[in-house]
Amino acid sequence: MSKNYYDAADLRKFGKITEWSEELGNKFFDYYGKVFEEGALTAREKSLIALAVAHTEQCPYCIDAYTKDGLQRGITKEQMMEAIHVGAAIKSGATLVHGVQMMNKVNKLDG
């Protein structure tokens, strides 16, 4: 058993989750594959969304995977960083917009 919670080599073993629940695992990977196909959004746009979400989810496996995926698609490091800022902006916006709730409460209790 590894002493670390995360091991980069585990990403390669992702497919093995089907071994303990074949039907659900396969359905997930089918769905996953389909999601990232070219559609109303380009595969490149989806890759950048995935990279931003990988950061907001703080998933190290996803960050590895979608950084490499972006490089393969010719996405530049500046574009990747901007995508992450989109994620960060939503994260901080989501925090700050709750400030209105705080303000409402203060106004009600102490207005």
Added chain:
Amino acid sequence: MATKSLKARNNDIANTARQMEILSNGIFADGELPTFAAKIKETNQFPLRPKKLEILQINLGYMCNQVCEHCHVDAGPDRKEIMTIETMNECLEVIKKTEAHTLDLTGGAPEMNPNFRWFVEEASKAGIKDFIVRSNLTIIRANKKYHDLPEFFKKHNVHVVSSMPHWTRGKTDKQRGDGVFDKSIKALQELNAVGYGVPGSDLKLDLVYNPSGAFLPGDQMALENDFKKALKKDFDIDFHSLFAITNLPISRFLDYLIASENYEDYMYNLVEAYNPVAVENVMCTNTLSVSWDGNLYDCDFNQMLNLKVASTVKHISEYNEELLQDRNIIINQHCYGCTAGAGSSCQGVVA
């Protein structure tokens, strides 16, 4: 950025036997990953055999005005291996009688061979249908004596194939050297000016993309669209097709993979992306590679690993197409580079 070849730096990797050792040991020796031979045996594709010969690829020498990070030839200004006129004459004899319809001239910078133009003129007379020169673009701007190359190419209806790793200056210069992007752009504009790469033009200009680091190329068509859009918008440049080529784990790229601790991950990537359909059309099945000194190889990569053809005929002077075609192609783990994803060859994807 290095300015000398691995050979001039006496780097361990310049020794081809050392490269073969690395590719055969470690994760492949302990069974963690299957060898290429074991992999193609799974789909009954072993031994790999040539099909009809279509392309004769001749390496005119390892000398180059650039020292690119990932060059599989380990080319550079310090490389002195240059094809002599005697060997060129032997090649011309073969060109006259071969079944191959395409002659593919490569290097180094093939234009730096002092007899390059003479050879092109003679080969042109021999009536080859498709005539490729793999030009690094910057050579056209490197010295006054090369400035008229676009006109020369046009005169002989040469199909120009040029490396261009990215449509941005930063990524291109990081891989190919400072100033390479601007010079390449200028050269592409000059090629466009004489009619190369323009939509509908018979003067073919194709670009080669290979990744700038330890990752595989993305979809060739998507990359081509991105390149076309960006080069047109930023520099008003046209070209015909983009060939997406995978970096093979040999020579400078192998050195880079090991130094950056990416070797194992990269080999995993290649093996995971293995595509048996690509094996059907790997370029060694329709190409023969001739080195600057006239030796024969299954491909340019085997040439750089010093793996001569497994045939009684091993040199251009003793060329016999029938005998050569009846051979097994020499394979090793570097071959995974040509069979990953949509496959990879000097003409781009193969599957």
